[in-house]
Amino acid sequence: MxxxxxxxxxxxxxxxxxxxxxxxxxxxxxxxxxxxDPYHPTKNPNxxxxxxxxxxxxxxxxxxxxxxxxxxxxxxxxxxxxxxKDIAIYQDYHGLPEFRNAVARFMxxxxxxxxxxxxxxxxxxxxxxxxxxTLAFCLADPGDAFLVPTPYYPGNDRDLTWRTGVRLxxxxxxxxxxxxxxxxxxxxxxxxxxxxxIRVKGLLLNNPxxxxxxxxxxxxxxxxxxxxxxxxxxLICDEIYxxxxxxxxxxxSIAEIAQENVNCRRDMIHIVYSLSKDLGFPGFRVxxxxxxxxxxxxCARKMSSFGLVSTQTQRLIALMLSDDVFVDKFxxxxxxxxxxxxxxxxxxxxxxxxxxxxxxxxxxxxxxLRRLLKEPTFEAEMELWRVIINEVKLNVSPGAxxxxxxxxxxxxxxxxxxDETMRVALGRIHKFVAQKKGGEASSRRQCRRSKLEISLxxxxxxxxxxxxxxxxxxxxxxxxx
Amino acid sequence: MTIEIERPSVGLSKVAVSExxxxxxxxxxxxxxxxxxxxxELCNPSxxxxxxxxxxxxxxxxxEKYLQKxxxxxxxxxxxRENALFQDYHGLQAFRKAMASFMEQIRGGRAKFDPDRVxxxxxxxxxxxLLTFILADPGDAMLIPTPYYPGFDRDLRxxxxxxxxxxxxxxxxxxxxxxxxxxxxxxEAESKNIKVRGMLITNPxxxxxxxxxxxxxxxxxxxxxxxxxxxxxxxxxxxxxxxxxxFVSVAEIVEARNYEDSERVHIVYSLSKDLGLPGFRVxxxxxxxxxxxxTARRMSSFTLISSQTQHLLALMLSDKSFTENxxxxxxxxxxxxxxxxxxxxxxxxxxxxxxxxxxxCWMNLSSLLEKPTKEQELALWKLILHEVKINISPGSxxxxxxxxxxxxxxxxxxEQTLEVALRRIHEFMDRRNNVKSFDVYSSDQLFSS
Numbered sequence: 001m002x003x004x005x006x007x008x009x010x011x012x013x014x015x016x017x018x019x020x021x022x023x024x025x026x027x028x029x030x031x032x033x034x035x036x037d038p039y040h041p042t043k044n045p046n047x048x049x050x051x052x053x054x055x056x057x058x059x060x061x062x063x064x065x066x067x068x069x070x071x072x073x074x075x076x077x078x079x080x081x082x083x084x085k086d087i088a089i090y091q092d093y094h095g096l097p098e099f100r101n102a103v104a105r106f107m108x109x110x111x112x113x114x115x116x117x118x119x120x121x122x123x124x125x126x127x128x129x130x131x132x133x134t135l136a137f138c139l140a141d142p143g144d145a146f147l148v149p150t151p152y153y154p155g156n157d158r159d160l161t162w163r164t165g166v167r168l169x170x171x172x173x174x175x176x177x178x179x180x181x182x183x184x185x186x187x188x189x190x191x192x193x194x195x196x197x198i199r200v201k202g203l204l205l206n207n208p209x210x211x212x213x214x215x216x217x218x219x220x221x222x223x224x225x226x227x228x229x230x231x232x233x234x235l236i237c238d239e240i241y242x243x244x245x246x247x248x249x250x251x252x253s254i255a256e257i258a259q260e261n262v263n264c265r266r267d268m269i270h271i272v273y274s275l276s277k278d279l280g281f282p283g284f285r286v287x288x289x290x291x292x293x294x295x296x297x298x299c300a301r302k303m304s305s306f307g308l309v310s311t312q313t314q315r316l317i318a319l320m321l322s323d324d325v326f327v328d329k330f331x332x333x334x335x336x337x338x339x340x341x342x343x344x345x346x347x348x349x350x351x352x353x354x355x356x357x358x359x360x361x362x363x364x365x366x367x368x369l370r371r372l373l374k375e376p377t378f379e380a381e382m383e384l385w386r387v388i389i390n391e392v393k394l395n396v397s398p399g400a401x402x403x404x405x406x407x408x409x410x411x412x413x414x415x416x417x418x419d420e421t422m423r424v425a426l427g428r429i430h431k432f433v434a435q436k437k438g439g440e441a442s443s444r445r446q447c448r449r450s451k452l453e454i455s456l457x458x459x460x461x462x463x464x465x466x467x468x469x470x471x472x473x474x475x476x477x478x479x480x481x
Numbered sequence: 482m483t484i485e486i487e488r489p490s491v492g493l494s495k496v497a498v499s500e501x502x503x504x505x506x507x508x509x510x511x512x513x514x515x516x517x518x519x520x521x522e523l524c525n526p527s528x529x530x531x532x533x534x535x536x537x538x539x540x541x542x543x544x545e546k547y548l549q550k551x552x553x554x555x556x557x558x559x560x561x562r563e564n565a566l567f568q569d570y571h572g573l574q575a576f577r578k579a580m581a582s583f584m585e586q587i588r589g590g591r592a593k594f595d596p597d598r599v600x601x602x603x604x605x606x607x608x609x610x611l612l613t614f615i616l617a618d619p620g621d622a623m624l625i626p627t628p629y630y631p632g633f634d635r636d637l638r639x640x641x642x643x644x645x646x647x648x649x650x651x652x653x654x655x656x657x658x659x660x661x662x663x664x665x666x667x668x669e670a671e672s673k674n675i676k677v678r679g680m681l682i683t684n685p686x687x688x689x690x691x692x693x694x695x696x697x698x699x700x701x702x703x704x705x706x707x708x709x710x711x712x713x714x715x716x717x718x719x720x721x722x723x724x725x726x727x728f729v730s731v732a733e734i735v736e737a738r739n740y741e742d743s744e745r746v747h748i749v750y751s752l753s754k755d756l757g758l759p760g761f762r763v764x765x766x767x768x769x770x771x772x773x774x775x776t777a778r779r780m781s782s783f784t785l786i787s788s789q790t791q792h793l794l795a796l797m798l799s800d801k802s803f804t805e806n807x808x809x810x811x812x813x814x815x816x817x818x819x820x821x822x823x824x825x826x827x828x829x830x831x832x833x834x835x836x837x838x839x840x841x842c843w844m845n846l847s848s849l850l851e852k853p854t855k856e857q858e859l860a861l862w863k864l865i866l867h868e869v870k871i872n873i874s875p876g877s878x879x880x881x882x883x884x885x886x887x888x889x890x891x892x893x894x895x896e897q898t899l900e901v902a903l904r905r906i907h908e909f910m911d912r913r914n915n916v917k918s919f920d921v922y923s924s925d926q927l928f929s930s
Contacts, residue, residue: 011709011745012772013678016615021779060562067561076793081548085541091759126603126784127568133783137640138497142619163614163640163780201492282568283788285603299497302504303640306607310787311760 020162022154026382030395039393041420049425052395054210054363055416056244056280058341059334063280066326073319075312087311093304095124099314102321103288107273109327110243115255117290123300124314125287126307128240128274132159134289134307135270138299139234140166140201146236147171147189147203149181151402151409153210160204169193169200172405175368178357179212181205181220186227202234203227208241208251211402211411212366213342213359215245221257225264234268243278243331245361246339258292267293275317277363279330284313338363338415341422345414348426352433363415367396370408372436381407392432394425501639506631507862511872520870522897530902533872535687535840536893537721537757539818540811544756547803560792567788570781572601576791579798580765584750586804589725592732594767600777601791603762605717605751607784609636609681612747612766615776616711617643617678623713624648624666624680626658628879628886630687637681646670646677649882652845655834656689658682658697663704679711679745680704685718685728685838688879688888690819692722692838695729702734706742713747720755720808722838723816735769743769752794754840755811761790815840815892818899822891825903829910840892844873847885849913858884869909871902 030052039047071077075084090096100119107117125131140146142165148156149171160166171189173179186203193200205224207216216224228235237254245251258269271290276282286309289300309317321327345365346356357366373380378400385398388410399409414422503509511533520528567573574596581594602608617623619642625633626648637643648666650656663680670677682701684693693701705712714731722728735743748767753759763786768774798804822842823833834843850857855877862875865887876886891899 011616011678011711012776013615013618013621015618016772016776021776023779055566057562057566060565063565064561076548078549081545084545084548085538088541088544088758088760089536089538091753126607127782130783138493141494141496144494158782163783201494276568281565283565285568285785285787293493295493295497299493299502302502302635305604305635306610306640307603307784308762310603310762310790312790312793313787316789 015163020158022158022162025154025401030385030389030397033389034395037393039421039424041424045424046393048389048393048395049421049428050395050416051412051414051425052397053416054277054413055282056277056334056338056363057416058280058337059330060280062326062330062333063320066320066323070319070323073316075315083315087315090311091308093124093301093308095122095309096311096314096318098318098322099309102318103273103286106321106327107242107288107290110278110331111251111253111255115253115259117255121290121292121297123289123291123297124304124307124309125289125300127276127282127285127287128238128272129155129159129287130285130307131272131274131287131289132156132236132238133162133164134300134303135236135272135291135296136160136164136166137303138296139236139270140164141199142166144199144201145169145193147186147193147200149173149185149205151179151211151399151404152204152206154401154403156204166201167198168204169198170403170405171203175357175406175409178214179209179366181216181224183223183227186224190227190231200231200233202236204236204238205254206238206240207254208239208245208361210241210362211364211397211399212357213362213364214357215249215251215361217249218252218257221252221254222261225254225257225261225269228268229265234270236270236272238272240272240274240277241362242273244335244338244363246335246342247360249360251361269293270296278334284317285309286313286317341414341419344422345412345426349429352430354429354433364411364413367410367412368408369410370406372433373408376407378407385410388432392428394428496640499639501635503631503634503639506634507859507875507878509631511862511866511874514866515872518870520898520901522895522901526901527870529866530871530898530905531893532890532902533874533888534893535754535888535890536759537754537811537815537840538894539757539814539892540807541757543803543807543810544758544797547797547800564788564792567791568785570601570778570785572599572786573788573791573795575795575799576601576786579795580750583798583804584719584767586801586808587720587725587755588728588730588732592730592736594732598767598769598774600766600768600774600781601786602764602766602777602781603784603786604753604759604764605715605749606632606636606764607762608749608751608764608766609633609713609715610639610641611777611780611784612713612749612773613637613641613643614780615773616713617641618676619643620675621678622646622670622675624663624670624677626650626656626662626682626686628656628688628876628881630683631874631878631880633681643678644675646675647880647882648680651883652834652886655691656686657694658701660700660704663701667708677708677710679713681713681715682731683715683717684731685716685722687718687839688841688874688876689834689843690836690839690841691834691843692728695734698729698731698734702731702738702742702746705745709745711745711747713749715749717749717751717754718839719750720811721815721840723812723819724837725808725812727837732767740769745770747773756807761794762786763790763794818891818896821896821899822889822903826906829907831906831910841888841890844887844889845885846887847883850885853884855884861885862887865909869905871905 034048034050037047039049072079074080075087100122103122104117104119125134145167148168169189171185258266269292273288275286291297355368381398397411515529515531518528520530577596577599580599581596584594622644624646646666648662735746746769750765752763766777832845836842858875874888
């Protein structure tokens with residue numbers, strides 16, 4: 001038996017022993033179910049299909065073709081190895097100039113070249129995860145707060161608060177107006193913070209939104225900017241899905257608003273970006289902090305020592321994103337395929353009476369399952385979710401994990417699988433809805449018979465809904481959406 | 482015309498405005514002087530020679546040769562898609578296995594490493610910060626023997642809010658870490674009401690260039706056990722010990738004790754020094770504590786290694802014929818380089834601490850100081866920077882308690898450049914000695930900055 005540290009609980013820090021990593025949330029049970037029983041078309045056709053992971057896999061063939069045709073981009077090929085030494089020893093936290101130039105150009109291109117990004121304001125980070133945390137460290141002290149509109153990406157809780165000691169306060173958005181951010185909601189959240197003596201340091205927007213898949217219109221952006229200027233707080237815009245906008249309305253970046261509004265406090269605007277979603281390279285850990293504030297740029301750059309991008313990867317990205325022909329082709333083809341996939345899913349859901357929020361961006365649909373809830377509570381949402389995981393064998397993400405204020409909404413990802421898997425998933429949803437309708441009808445007939453029989457049928461439903469896996473904590477495979 | 486109204490600037494955090502990033506230290510100032518006027522054999526032969534950067538370029542040709550091999554050598558088209566999508570914070574299993582095996586080889590097979598205890602981070606910089614977040618609360622302290630790598634001031638303190646309490650070592654016993662010094666440091670922390678959570682050692686030591694003796698490691702492990710605190714052993718230079726037998730890893734001590742008290746032991750490693758790949762950001766934490774492994778893994782989300790790089794290194798480091806040859810050859814070349822600089826310095830009467838590892842030597846210029854003070858040391862440093870045109874690191878930037886010591890790096894340049902540097906030092910010392918014998922100038926003038 002190994003000798004244990006005396007009083008082990010006291011021997012690690014508070015950060016190490018609290019739940020700030022976010023993995024004890026029930027949200028991760030879906031992941032565990034998938035990991036234990038992953039779908040495969042031939043080897044495990046009855047396995048769980050992963051629809052809880054916002055990844056963009058639809059245009060990889062284009063990237064693979066580019067890589068094949070550009071061996072110089074890799075420093076491990078005969079064509080590229082001459083540059084190996086210079087790349088391998090380069091550890092300057094400014095990053096390779098060609099990398100920053102290429103990323104700045106790419107970001108401009110994604111915005112239709114309506115704005116120009118300054119390569120000297122591009123700061124590297126360990127993915128957007130690292131970028132968010134870095135900005136929190138730069139802008140807020142422990143105990144300070146950022147306002148975040150709900151529903152929002154669960155990773156924000158970990159990224160912005162775990163090691164920083166910063167808090168997140170919700171700006172509640174509702175389905176009654178398609179979850180749009182209202183001035184009223186912003187003011188309400190800010191006032192609540194004031195009353196509780198919590199210092200608000202900034203507003204975090206995610207545009208396009210995860211999990212909604214919608215873009216902010218010009219009015220919402222200008223209002224948000226006016227709000228932050230008025231309260232003298234920072235505005236952080238996470239634009240990680242900027243190149244996933246597949247239909248109207250157009251994506252408008254905060255960079256454009258900053259450009260148009262000469263009187264705005266530009267030094268309070270900061271953008272988070274990454275190549276994980278737009279390009280589909282989450283493994284490469286290419287995160288960007290872009291700030292209009294010189295002090296923040298300098299500070300974030302120093303902090304980037306804790307999460308620099310591998311120069312091997314910087315070099316690959318620099319060459320890839322400087323290839324205008326490839327970039328144009330990729331951007332247009334990627335959104336086309338995303339649009340097609342989105343249409344297939346949303347129409348397929350509509351066919352069985354499942355609505356989803358009208359969206360034009362992102363890698364997911366925001367699905368409305370309110371009418372399938374036993375009652376409009378989060379407990380009922382959790383029950384329904386367990387049925388979907390264990391019976392329908394789909395890992396979708398319940399709205400509660402996104403801090404949605406209304407139960408019954410679920411995020412379902414569609415870009416991390418091939419067409420066939422998508423069809424299988426939709427088929428299972430169709431079958432489930434049909435069965436549920438049948439089940440409800442049969443349950444109504446029983447109701448006319450006797451109370452005892454009613455309780456029997458509910459017990460059968462309870463048995464179906466009890467999880468196969470107990471929610472014990474176990475090492476997580478992927479702690480992000 | 483609008484009237485500009487004075488708005489208060491929006492506050493940044495305390496962390497952002499603090500100077501704990503330490504970039505105003507002379508350690509970094511010398512880098513700037515180099516950046517402004519860098520030596521180049523052809524284009525700028527009178528520029529500043531960078532001897533303040535502990536980088537290993539002596540064996541990169543071996544890596545280049547490996548990459549030129551025709552077989553599957555990390556080509557990015559193989560499994561590109563799977564690789565680009567892989568963001569699992571466990572890290573590629575093949576990479577962890579290769580890393581564990583490489584660490585075992587460096588230790589001559591004298592310790593075993595379990596791939597499932599390897600946590601990946603983007604460099605040792607991130608690993609050390611991450612461990613501090615896990616082991617210490619804001620205001621708590623880590624003990625570090627002096628002199629130590631200046632970067633620790635930032636890595637352990639800046640964003641974590643932790644403190645460093647130095648364990649003073651001096652030249653009287655070749656800077657060995659004594660039980661008395663350990664106790665004294667602990668008492669100092671106690672007297673300031675600072676809670677000590679752990680100790681960080683660098684073995685082989687930066688800036689000393691020596692391996693820590695086995696008996697000292699035993700003492701240190703006994704000390705941390707008595708105090709019920711953690712031990713972090715940064716073994717980033719383990720592959721740069723001139724002979725494998727000279728280096729004793731804390732892993733060997735842990736195994737010899739049958740893993741008793743091992744749950745307080747954590748090892749930091751990286752490929753930035755041994756393999757000369759600082760740009761790739763390859764760091765690892767190896768912990769014998771399950772909870773630390775789990776938590777560190779979760780935290781590594783902020784600082785993962787690019788899967789592209791993990792893939793390349795998984796292939797490279799599992800190629801035993803490459804690694805065995807690299808480790809052996811690298812040690813030989815570093816030893817030869819070290820001997821060259823030591824002999825060169827000895828030739829002009831400059832002594833160094835007898836080293837057996839690392840990419841630098843610990844040079845003693847205390848006899849050149851008018852008075853044994855930090856100010857005199859910095860004045861001498863500036864003089865060397867501007868007159869001799871070499872950037873070396875003053876001991877005070879490494880928190881050395883004795884003035885007059887300097888760290889001089891020798892592995893980040895070609896042999897020719899090293900010869901130029903030695904020649905400049907020769908000329909400087911000749912001038913100085915001539916001046917002394919003629920007694921024309923007063924030393925004050927010499928040392929004025």
